[in-house]
Amino acid sequence: MLTEALVLSAFLFAVGTFGFLVRRNAIIMFLCIELQLNAVNLSFVAFSRYLGIEGQLYVFFVMTVAAAEAAVGLAIIISIFRHFETVNVNNFNLLKW
Amino acid sequence: MLSLLDSIGYGEWILHALLWLPLVGMVLVLMGPEARAKQLAFVWSLVVLGLSLGLWWAFDPGIGTFQFESSIPWIASWGVSYAVALDGISLFMVMLTAFTTAVAILGSFNYIKKHERAFYALMLLMETGVIGVFISIDLFLFYVFWEITLIPMYFIIGVWGGERRIYSAVKFFLFTAFGSLLMLVALLYLFFAAQAISGEPSFAYQALLNVPLSLQEQLWLFGAFCLAFSIKVPVFPFHTWLPDAHVEAPTPGSVVLAAVLLKMGAYGFLRFLLPFFPAAAQHPTVVTLMMVLGIIGIIYTAWVAAVQPDAKKLVAYTSVAHMGFVVLGIFALTVNGLQGGLMVMISHGISTGALFLLLGMMYERRHTRLIADFGGIGRVTPWFATAFMITALTSIGLPGTSGFVGEFLALLGTFQARPVMAIIACSGVIFAAYYMLPMVQKVFFNALEKPENKTMPDLSRRELVILGPMVALMIWIGVQPGPFLRRMEPTVHAVIEQVTGNGLQAQGGHEEEALVTFSSTSPLENEGGEEESSPTHPGDEE
């Protein structure tokens, strides 16, 4: 079952990547990142079944970080929205020199 | 005099003082009031100059090795130390730097009108950097100072320069930095090679001196070092940053650039390039290449100079021509050639520095540097014209001036090594007249027609104070170069011995790669004390 879980995680990760690449709504892109994180979590869990409980610990940490990230990220999106009145990332190109 | 200097322990602290005092001065200038910045900077540079004069007596002309040596570990794990010393090559460079800085600062009193504090602070920073380059005997330290000099000059050109100052400043920076980086790579290679032999990391000059390298390695490292120094000198195809930098730089910037910064390249040839890579430096192809580039510099830039409409650009090109003699003299690898090269360096520092100052004075008066805008001003500015004439004659090497001594010795040394090269280079005396005299004529002679020229003021007292010592030096060195030559001689001998002797050593260690031979004597029997280095045909040794 390990291989299947890993393949599943790979597919989920790829879907998340694809979503991040093609979506322009910042919140959805954020969701895609969460999806990628979960894909990774899945593989951690799968590995932990065989290699020890530490894998689950990492998932725990990842979740915590994801929570923090969500809080900050969403706060950023809110303040950006206040400024630009949109969450479409095509409008955020200040990085371009 | 010597006992007086000894009594104050002059030799103990002088190099450190010369190195760091300008930096202290820089801080003082930055903290002081804007209106007094120039006076403060000038007085400070005078103090440095005054201190440096003691070297003239304190320096022992009988010794060819380093003097006033002192070394303090700095970054011990890399073998970097703060090591400074002086020998016959750097002695005059240091004194020239102190002199030029003082003169340039005095010469910029009227020229620099904005951000005075910053400007004079940068000038003093430059002095520290340049003196550091000349007295460092730790390669790491040397490299640090070498790069430090870039910064003030970059800002001096970029902030106080003419119309195209940004372009010129960037060009100057990029050219020099490009070469420096290659040098850094080569330096690190050398460092690791030395470490592999001795087992201890060290950037000390002596430690890197006798690293046994194959000819192949030497040629590559030589190339990297040589490129860095050639750009600085500058040697022919790398010279185009110079006219631009000179034309755009403010007068004091040009003066320091011509008088001192260019010398860093030639100094690098003498101090590092030749002793480090003796086999490469004596490789016939290398010597021929460098000499040909030197000759192209002499003749070609003289031609280019002759048709410049801008007087300052003309003088800038003549710098390249003069430095061609230096390159020629150095690569001749004869006592005469090296001494001549050094004399040309000193003389060029004084005469071209003075020329730039004079052109700056012209610019202050008329706000133009175009030769065509002048004419006949010898009538309204006779003293100015006199000073210019003497300086110009020094520049073209009239006997009795310092220019001649250097050029003649350099040519003589070259002739001993490569007669044909020397003969071609001799035509430089004609072309020197060809570029300088028409300019002098168009500016100072001919009819005084333009009304704005008729009210040009003659030299002021301050300008007289600037030019007086310079003109006096030109003639003094021209008439009595003996004291200068005497102080250089042992060092020059040591360099040549190091190069020729070591070339053999390096070869002896790598006989399978002994592609070239430099002496008809056997390499193994003759380590070190070989004085003559007559290049013979390849294959003599096999």
Place this chain on the structure above:
Amino acid sequence: MTLPLVYSALQEGHEILAAHEVAGEAFEPFLPGLVILLPLLGFILNGALALAASRRSADALRGGAELDFFEGGKRPWTHSLPTWIGPGVIGLAFLIVLVNFTRMLGADLHEPVIRHYWTWMSTGAFQVDAALQLDQLSMVMMLVVTGVSFIIHVFSVGYMGEDQGYPRYFSYLNLFVFFMLTLVMGASFLLMFVGWEGVGFCSYILIGYWFTDKAKADSGKKAFIVNRIGDLGFLVAMLLLFAGFGAFAGFGTLNFVGVFAAAPDALVYGGGVVTAITLLLLLGATGKSAQIPLYVWLPDAMAGPTPVSALIHAATMVTAGVYMVARTSVLFALAPVGGLTVALIGATTALFAATIGLAQNDIKKVLAYSTISQLGFMFIGVGVGAYAAGIFHLMTHAVFKGLLFLGAGAVIHSMHHALHHTHNDADPQDMRNMGGLRKFLPITWITMWLATLAIAGIWPFAGFFSKDEIIWMAGARAGGVSGGWYTLIWIMALAAAMITAVYMTRLMIMTFHGKNRTGQEEARHLHESPWVMTVPLMVLAFFSIFGGWINVPHAISDSFLGGFGLLPMTEWLHEWLHPIAGVATEIQAANAGAFVDRAPFGGGELLWAVLSTGAALIVVLVSARVVGGFKILPAGESPEPVGFKKVLFMKYYVDEFYDRIIVQPLIRASRFSWKVIDAGIVDGVANGLGNLARALGWFGSLFQTGSVNTYALFLAIGVLVILGVVAF
């Protein structure tokens, strides 16, 4: 540092090489350093005055007014002191030279006396001292230089008296004498070179003395640059002498004594190296002494004040080449090709310049070409190995050509005043505007005729003896090696001598005889010069007559031409210079045969002397008649010359030729170097590299869209690539 210098000069240095005592008294020089230092002192003093005066005049000019220093008939101190300082220092130097000369006369001197002052340049392998060499040759030259200089300085007091730059003029002139004395007294090639270039520089500033005139400034510049071409030869010759080439290892010294002592053994007779050295030295000599191909600067040099022309461009500086060949006689004797080339160039120049002199109308131009031609004679002399004869002609020429120039100066001075008074803008130097001046300038007229007879080679004037001896010696070598060439030289010299008589007579007739062409009003303002100018003329005239009697061969002095030995004629100079030229003469005699005592087509010395003076006299008389018969119009009304006369008038178009094949191509090459190579290729490559970097940067910036998706895509691609690399 100057003080110790002066001190050491007064201390008389110390002798390196003591005089060889053979018999008689040893030569003890008297303050030789002072001979050089005095003119330098004069330069410094006059220079200071000049700086002070020029500052005043510049201040006035800036205020909008020309300052006249002589306003109200008063001379400011800056313009009165040079009258005493300028000629004074030279006079003193001349006195010291005279003392030394008498001492040397009384001594028995076989080796040069060297006075060492300080070491000038010294590297490990090379040393040159600031040292003076006193021997017979330098003594003769010192006499000529200081003597003629003194006379001309005195003349200048009158000629330049009204010039605003009076102190500047004297400072330059003093400086020139300083360098000229360095040239002739220096004990090594390098020191000679110092003087060599120094006089070139002085010539430059003196030709361009009136520097606000572009033509004059141009002439000065031309003189300097052409001279430098010659200097190149000298320089390379020195390098060769010191370091050698090929099998010849060099002398390792540039001291005359050392080089000449070693030369006969070190150099192969007729070898390539010595020939090269002599030819290079010859190149230097042709530059300084205005010989083909580098003579072109001298006619233009007439732009300078006339006393300058007399001093520098007739009497002293231009003879430096002759002096140099005589000084290096040992080398030239060792290189027969070098010597022959010297003589051939001399002969060609003598003939060539003489023909140009026939068609010139400017009085100074005629004299300039005459000078070139006479220098050619000297070159023949030293070239064929008759060094004493060459030096002899140098001396007599210094006297009579100096006189001719000063006379011309007096004429011009007078013409200038006359034309100035009447506001006539005619050329005061054009002989077509003169005519009949003998009434107004009697002293000038007589003295100049004496000089003319001297230069034409008529017995018993100075030029007769010197020129005749040169021609004779050229002929006397026709019997030996390369006889054909020497015969040719002999014939060319004879022809040139005859043409000399023609153009000089033409000059005198056009200037002093015939109808006055200055105009009525102007003629009333023509008058003889003040005594300060005429006395020098008379002094020189005296020597023009009797100066030649110091070197008369016995064949002549014992004949009727020498009053059967009754006239005070001696062969003194020849014997005097023997220690200098002796070695060379021996080498020449040993290898190429001695001089034969007969002309190429037979006949002895006396016969040819009589023939030549007779011919010269006839030529003078005939051309006086012919030129007197011409109808000469003032310059403004004269037609343009046509035909061959135009070619002569245009000086064979040599200047134009040089301009076409050297000057213009050089300027074009320079422009090409600048615009195409430097700004185009070299800088283009550098800027191109910069632009390449910039283009790469621009290309890279295309990926910086600012859109998160794009960055993420690249990130993903990167991950993919890395994964791919790790995986496969």
Place this chain on the structure above:
Amino acid sequence: MANFFDFLLSADFLFYVFGGVAIGSAIALVTRKSPVASLLFMVATLASLAGVYVLFEAHFLAAIQIIVYAGAIMVLFLFVIMLLNLGHDYQKDLKGGAWAIVAFVVAGGLAGVLAQQFKGTEALPIYQNAQGPEVIDALLASQGAVGAIAHPLFSDYVVAFELTGILLLVAIVGALALAKRRV
């Protein structure tokens, strides 16, 4: 029949069910235009992943996956969407054309490479020899689902755990500072 139910309740089958739901809702998450819909599909994914966790005996994680992740974090997202009024009136924000193809190729490649790498993981010696499942089972049996995680968390990983707490604190402060309206 019992076999069929056994099969239906067997770990293998449940894994495929949960996995299929996870992938399906993940794809829907990416492709749905409405943010709210996307969010709900995300919740579905999380929930099905929680199921998978259970299959791997990670009961505690499955619980907090539902409670914290799907419950708290996703609700936070929903709040934000509501707050910003993105629930309706949404524009099409899917990039199309070449861009989508490139993205698809890249993502597909990623999946392919990863999947290819994971093939045969179980056959590796480390997994063959591992006593993992038994050890974990024993651990869970002895300490319970929470205790098995809590012990290492408060002993070996206590520093990391505390740091996580600080991180959360910082995140709270940061979020407040960012989202607060300028006063």
